[in-house]
Amino acid sequence: MKRILVGIKRVVDYNVRIRVKPDNTGVVTDGVKLSINPFDEIALEEALRLKERGAADEVVVVSIGPADVQAQLRTALAMGADRALLVATDAPVEPLDAAKLLLKLVEREQPFLVLLGKQAIDDDNNQTGQMLAALWDRPQATFASKVEIAGDALRVTREVDAGLETVEVDLPAVVTTDLRLNEPRYVKLPEIIKAKKKPLETLDPAALGVAPRERVKALRYEAPAVRSRGVRVKDVAELVAQLESRGLI
Amino acid sequence: MNKVLLIAEHDGRHLNPATAKTVSCAAALGDVEITIAVFGRDLAAVGAEAAALAGATRVQLFDDAGFAPPLAAVLAPAIAAQAPQYTHVFAPSTTFGKDLLPRVAALLDVPAVSDIMAVESPRRFRRPIYAGNAILTVEVADAPMVVGTVRTASFDAAPATGSAAVEAMGVSAPAVAHSRVVSQAEAQQGRPDLQTARRVVSGGRALGSAEKFQLVQQLADVLGAAVGASRAAVDAGFASSDLQVGQTGKIIAPELYIALGFSGASQHLTGIKDARTIVAINKDGEAPIFESADIGLVGDIFELVPQLQAALQSRASR
Ligand SMILES: Cc1cc2nc3c(=O)[nH]c(=O)nc-3n(C[C@H](O)[C@H](O)[C@H](O)COP(=O)(O)OP(=O)(O)OC[C@H]3O[C@@H](n4cnc5c(N)ncnc54)[C@H](O)[C@@H]3O)c2cc1C
Numbered sequence: 262m263k264r265i266l267v268g269i270k271r272v273v274d275y276n277v278r279i280r281v282k283p284d285n286t287g288v289v290t291d292g293v294k295l296s297i298n299p300f301d302e303i304a305l306e307e308a309l310r311l312k313e314r315g316a317a318d319e320v321v322v323v324s325i326g327p328a329d330v331q332a333q334l335r336t337a338l339a340m341g342a343d344r345a346l347l348v349a350t351d352a353p354v355e356p357l358d359a360a361k362l363l364l365k366l367v368e369r370e371q372p373f374l375v376l377l378g379k380q381a382i383d384d385d386n387n388q389t390g391q392m393l394a395a396l397w398d399r400p401q402a403t404f405a406s407k408v409e410i411a412g413d414a415l416r417v418t419r420e421v422d423a424g425l426e427t428v429e430v431d432l433p434a435v436v437t438t439d440l441r442l443n444e445p446r447y448v449k450l451p452e453i454i455k456a457k458k459k460p461l462e463t464l465d466p467a468a469l470g471v472a473p474r475e476r477v478k479a480l481r482y483e484a485p486a487v488r489s490r491g492v493r494v495k496d497v498a499e500l501v502a503q504l505e506s507r508g509l510i
Numbered sequence: 511m512n513k514v515l516l517i518a519e520h521d522g523r524h525l526n527p528a529t530a531k532t533v534s535c536a537a538a539l540g541d542v543e544i545t546i547a548v549f550g551r552d553l554a555a556v557g558a559e560a561a562a563l564a565g566a567t568r569v570q571l572f573d574d575a576g577f578a579p580p581l582a583a584v585l586a587p588a589i590a591a592q593a594p595q596y597t598h599v600f601a602p603s604t605t606f607g608k609d610l611l612p613r614v615a616a617l618l619d620v621p622a623v624s625d626i627m628a629v630e631s632p633r634r635f636r637r638p639i640y641a642g643n644a645i646l647t648v649e650v651a652d653a654p655m656v657v658g659t660v661r662t663a664s665f666d667a668a669p670a671t672g673s674a675a676v677e678a679m680g681v682s683a684p685a686v687a688h689s690r691v692v693s694q695a696e697a698q699q700g701r702p703d704l705q706t707a708r709r710v711v712s713g714g715r716a717l718g719s720a721e722k723f724q725l726v727q728q729l730a731d732v733l734g735a736a737v738g739a740s741r742a743a744v745d746a747g748f749a750s751s752d753l754q755v756g757q758t759g760k761i762i763a764p765e766l767y768i769a770l771g772f773s774g775a776s777q778h779l780t781g782i783k784d785a786r787t788i789v790a791i792n793k794d795g796e797a798p799i800f801e802s803a804d805i806g807l808v809g810d811i812f813e814l815v816p817q818l819q820a821a822l823q824s825r826a827s828r
Contacts, residue, residue: 273640275641275777278643278776279640279641279643279644279776281644288640288643288644355621356612356621356622357615357616357619357620357621357622360616379758380758382640382641382757383639383640384639385624385625385638385639385640385641385757386622386624387608387612387624388612388615388622388624389612390612391582391608391609391610391611391612391613391616392612392613392615392616392622393616394583394613395586395612395613395614395616395617396616399688400583400688400689401582401583401609401613401689402689403582403605403608403609404605404609406751416692419605420605420751420752421605421606421695421752422604422605422606422695422705422752422760423521423694423695423696423752424695424696424750424751424752425695425751425752426691426693426694426695427691427692427693428581428689428690428691428692429689429690429692430688430689430690431687431688431689434688439751439758440741440745440758441744441745441751474652475651475652476620476621476650476651476652476653477621477623477648477649477650477651477653478648478649478651479646479647479648480634480646480647480648480649481646481647482644482645482646483644483645483646483647484643484644484645485638485642485643485644485645485783488788488801488802488804491788491800491802491803491804491805491806492804492805492806493800493806493807493808494805494806494807495807496807497807497814497817497818497821498821499807500789500805500807500818501818501821501822501825503805504766504789504805507787509709509765509766509787510733510822510825
């Protein structure tokens with residue numbers, strides 16, 4: 262069975278205006294729209310396309326989070342994933358422990374490819390894929406904007422600071438997705454109904470032999486500094502005068 | 511005493527300016543010894559640039575063909591082997607550093623701190639989360655050492671006034687057969703680099719096409735500025751991906767940022783928070799970009815930008 266494992270993290274939807282709690286203990290998440298991390302949606306879309314092209318037989322999605330992350334996993338199943346795994350925990354899980362849990366699932370599921378988002382838009386850590394690849398002792402191809410199967414290897418175009426880089430990695434491997442890899446499909450209503458019958462297995466982190474712990478303490482959340490109010494100019498002449506008076510030209 | 515192993519970024523010829531900024535972050539730890547590790551091939555020139563960075567205690571050259579071009583899977587075990595002698599391992603939060611350091615951290619079984627924007631104490635840092643909509647203070651509590659990437663836009667470059675000793679390490683690259691670089695990105699020639707430019711002119715979706723995006727380039731040429739873009743402009747093919755500024759693109763801190771036809775999404779704004787002066791031109795006076803602009807001008811970019819260009823040119827020839 263040629264299997265792809267895809268990570269799905271639930272995050273505050275990217276359209277939500279983030280507010281820091283008045284007591285500085287976190288950001289407001291009550292009553293706020295929660296969605297699949299956009300990069301993970303891209304990872305799932307890529308896995309589905311690889312399956313549709315015949316490069317994979319099965320797409321398994323996995324999430325680590327509270328029991329109600331089931332909702333996002335059902336969405337992933339409706340998009341086309343074959344089955345879902347939920348590692349249920351209410352405690353926040355740091356990237357290192359997420360990677361350790363994913364490694365356990367990799368050992369169980371034996372995927373030839375693990376596709377993860379390059380970062381989650383809540384913590385913006387950009388770590389889990391690289392950590393999993395290290396623990397698994399397999400290649401990593403991060404920030405992917407194009408993925409092609411080349412025999413037993415994968416040819417990946419990466420978005421790096423200087424432009425585009427192409428790497429070839431032997432399989433199995435970990436790939437993390439960038440925004441321009443693809444545009445995820447929309448879920449159709451009949452698929453949502455069908456997805457209710459797809460298998461979703463709940464797992465306990467302890468049973469997987471990993472006890473997530475807090476290594477990095479979150480001490481205080483603050484709103485970012487706001488820029489002081491700017492000026493409006495009425496035309497280009499005024500703009501040039503402003504730039505001149507500030508010594509910018 | 512804090513002992514920092516700082517991983518230099520370079521292109522084989524020159525040190526990337528991100529390294530000098532990372533040195534400033536390391537120096538902010540106080541009571542510190544900074545070892546700059548340079549991995550690659552034929553490192554004399556790059557090593558000399560690293561040795562000149564004020565604050566560096568020593569430079570170590572890891573010269574082996576296996577380290578060039580750099581692959582995280584090759585560098586990470588070599589760095590992890592050195593790390594136990596240090597209290598901190600730092601790299602810039604560029605695509606190079608982000609790719610590499612989490613792999614190092616996992617090999618050491620320690621967490622990593624991404625995008626350090628301020629040092630509160632040797633184990634306490636501030637970092638942006640939620641696309642910069644919140645700032646989190648973290649403490650590395652339960653780990654033998656700190657591994658972190660540095661948000662370089664938050665730090666000034668260490669000046670090139672130092673003269674650290676350079677040591678050749680004679681360490682060979684771990685044999686890794688499973689990963690190969692097929693082709694490397696070619697840095698764009700002839701235009702200032704987006705990450706270090708003092709001035710940046712940037713174009714949003716409003717530009718409408720790759721052809722019309724030249725408006726941005728022309729204004730940039732007049733100002734000797736680098737060119738940037740929004741995700742929307744890159745996705746639409748108006749500009750190349752290395753020009754994207756924001757949460758998932760580049761984080762920059764120019765003296766002058768001119769935003770042409772941007773709505774002002776927070777995912778974009780987080781990339782320009784540290785710009786000294788932001789100028790916005792947008793035809794919609796209600797666009798959120800104006801809340802973040804130091805100088806705002808309401809109007810059509812296709813009328814105003816040629817006017818601005820002409821005004822700047824005539825001023826230059828005065
Ligand atoms: C996970 C994720 C990550 C993201 N990362 C980034 C990132 O790193 N960087 C980034 O930029 N975005 C990012 N985005 C996208 C971001 O949310 C916005 O969609 C994007 O920044 C909008 O780009 P824009 O301002 O160019 O376009 P729009 O939002 O479409 O704004 C265009 C503006 O141009 C104005 N306009 C139109 N015509 C004219 C004219 N002729 N003259 C003057 N003004 C005109 C309009 O009034 C409008 O305000 C990300 C999104 C997600 C979900």
